[in-house]
Amino acid sequence: MGEYFHSVTLDEEKCRGCTNCIKRCPVEAIRVRKSKARIINERCIDCGECIRACPHHAKKAISDPLDTINRFRYRIAVPAPTLYGQFKTSHSRNDILNALKAVGFDDVFEVAFAAEIVSEATKELIKSGEYPKPIISSACPAVVKLIQLRFPNLIDNILRLESPMEVAAGLARERAVRTLGLKPEDIGVFFISPCAAKVTSVKAPYEKEKSFVDAVISIRDVYLKILSGLGRQKELEPLDIAGFEGIRWAGSGGESLALGTDSFLAVDGIHNVINILEEVENDRLEDVEFLEALACTGGCLGGPLAVENVYVAKNRLKRRIDEARNSDAENRRSIVESIIRDGRKFVWTCTVQHKPVMKLDEDLAKAMQKLGQLEKINEELPGLDCGACGAPSCRALAEDIVRGMANETDCIFKLREKVRQLAFEMMELEGKMPPVLDKSAGGE
Amino acid sequence: MNYVLPVGDFLMAGEASSNVKKILNQLGIPPRIVKRTAVAMYEAELNAVIHAYGGRAEVEITKDFIVVEVIDDGPGIPDIELAMTEGYSTAPDEIREMGFGAGMGLPNIKRNADEFSIESEVGKGTRVRIVVYFNR
Structure with a gap:
């Protein structure tokens, strides 16, 4: 790719x-x-x-079609915790997981469980003091890319820990190799996703060479199959291993709450995220320890590949969280702790670089010249930001013009002005007569 | 290249420096330099908002440096040396309650700028001049 x-x-x-x-x-x-x-x-x-x-x-x-799973002998589904918000709470979380398995998988491993591991590893990194404040969550790939493009000064603040999806995929594969003696290449790991950016980040990862996930299947594509399978599984396997703190990651604030610090800020919705990142870049939020920024309103529950309305899903997730809160948390904690004895193994092996896509020219003198032109063109445009030229604003059109990607007459107001001018000139010409035919005056 | 940007009330605070940041990014100025300029200018802008209810920012960009002058017709500063002391603030309580006016504004501008000067006359206004070089 x-x-x-x-x-x-x-x-x-x-x-x-x-x-x-x-x-x-x-x-x-x-x-x-x-x-x-x-x-x-x-x-x-x-x-x-x-x-x-x-x-x-x-x-x-675009996500991978469900039949991609047929390419592998042994198939593991790793569902995002958002999945639990998609179904009525009359069925248990384990019902959902078993119904998911029955769609055609050999095993199911909860990303929510891996999220708990990532939370523990994050706590350690916060304590280490290696990061400038605030540490910015890397859970949302769209936000990581936004920082790469628009906030290069904040790249060092990005938490360089693998996402719960990657950790889950790695652990699930390891388990299949260890307990069943399977060859790694026979195992396919499939992320069940509410998120478009995850599809991209699996195909072209920024944190390492190759993702542990083989394909990303949208929640939409399995939703009806799970729905029709709910309550029909004869024997339920205990697939629900995650605790409430992992499940809570699906909504905005979930990742932060698991860190046990009050000094966090959770922002969701990409335009809100931009405003907050501006604040961080201006050094206004140094008293915040952890910043959770999610591109979708409501967090992953609001992802474009989810099915249920984000607020309905939020309500259901809350009930799932409350249910899980009452399960044997102590026992689970010791399992999490045994896995994360070395939290460092989840640290990124690559990192993201600044992508200066806004730059007008490689050469500063030329860039300044282009900027000058841009300002001049922008001043002469109507300033209505109507979008009829195909660019989002007059300034964006001006930018496109100096980049050679558009023309001034793409603006319908500019075009009209030109036509009017032309018509005026034509009328003027119409009134002129060749001297040999001119009988109006003066001829002797 | 020259710009004059309005510095308005709290609703507009940060807009001028944010615009300058965009311009510098379009010029491909290194991120660290952009950040220092933006932080220094933001603080100056905020001072004008808090103490003078607005003013204007005059920006000059050459291929070697940027000069930002934030000018207001506010009450002026009687003792500049005192105003430069970290933690010293004359901001009213309601401004402090909003998390501003901690007395770090002017020192923060100085820290981020390569050159910094301030002129002020009581009753007339204040002019803060910030220079940041691109290649130092």
């Missing part, structure tokens, strides 16, 4: 070339060209805002 693979893509058929998505994109990564909304690949962070904004459902998140 190339560096610029993206899960978020356009359904050409459905796109009408309207301006809904270009206006909502937090990184101005979409332009309408030839009646189709084109995504500028190097800018897209896979946050999924355009998917939510599109009234024609033309923006979609």
Whole structure:
């Protein structure tokens, strides 16, 4: 996969070339060209805002089809905790997990359990004092990419720990090799995902060479199968190993609450995240120890590949959390602690680099010249930010013009002005007569 | 290249420095330098918001440095040396309650700027000048 693979893509058929998505994109990564909304690949962070904004459902998140699992002899599903918010609480969490298994998997390993491990490892890293404050969660890949693009000064604040998804996939595979003697290549691990950005981050990981996950299947694609299987499994295997703190990760604030510190800030919704990151970059939030920033409103529960309304899902998740709170927490804690004896093994082996996609030119003098042009063009544009030119704002059009990606007459107001001028000139010319035919005056 | 940006009330606080940050990013100025400029300018902007209910920022960018002057017609500073002391603040209580006015503004500007000067006349206003070099 190339560096610029993206899960978020356009359904050409459905796109009408309207301006809904270009206006909502937090990184101005979409332009309408030839009646189709084109995504500028190097800018897209896979946050999924355009998917939510599109009234024609033309923006979609590509995930792997369910039959991908047939490529492997032994199949393990690792479901995101968001899955539990999708179903009514009349069925237990273990019912859901067993119904998921019956969809065609040999084993199910809860990402929520891995989340508890990541929480423990995070606590250690906070104590170590190695990070500038606030430490920024890396759980949301869209936020990590946003920082890469727009907040390079905060790259050092990113928590360089593997995500619960990766930890779960690694542990599940290890367990299958150890207990069943399977060859690693025969095992397929599948993340059951509410998240488009995770699809991208599995295909092109930033934290290591290769992801432990073989394919990402959307919650949407398994939802009905699980629903019809609920309550129909004869014997229930105990697959529910996670505690409430791991389950809570599905919603905004869940990751923070597990850290046992009051000094955290949890922000959700990509536009809110940008505002908070601005504050952090201005050194205004140094008294915050941990910053949890999630691109989707409501956190992962609001992911574009989830099925249930985010607020309904939140309500259900709360009940799941309360249920899990009453289970044998002590016993589980000792299991978690035995796994994380070496929390360092979950530290990233690679890291993210600054991607200066906003730069106008490699050469500063040329960049300044272009910026000067940009300002001048921008001043002459109407400033309505109507989007009819295909760019999200007048300033973005001005930027596109100096980058050679657009023309001034792409602006319909500019075009009209030109036409009017032309018409005026034509009228003026119409009044002129060749001298040989001119009988109006003066001729002797 | 020159810009004049308005510095308004609390609703607008940080807008001018945020705009300058965008401009510097478009020029490809190294992130550390952008950050120092933005932090210094943000503090100056905030001072103008708190003490003078606004003002303006005059920004000059060359290929070697950026100069930011934040100018207000506020009450002015009677004792600049005292105002420069860390922790010294004349911000009203309601501003402190919002988490501002901890007396770190001016020292913070000085720390982030390569050159820093301040002129003030009581009853007339204050002018803060910040210079940050791109290649130092």
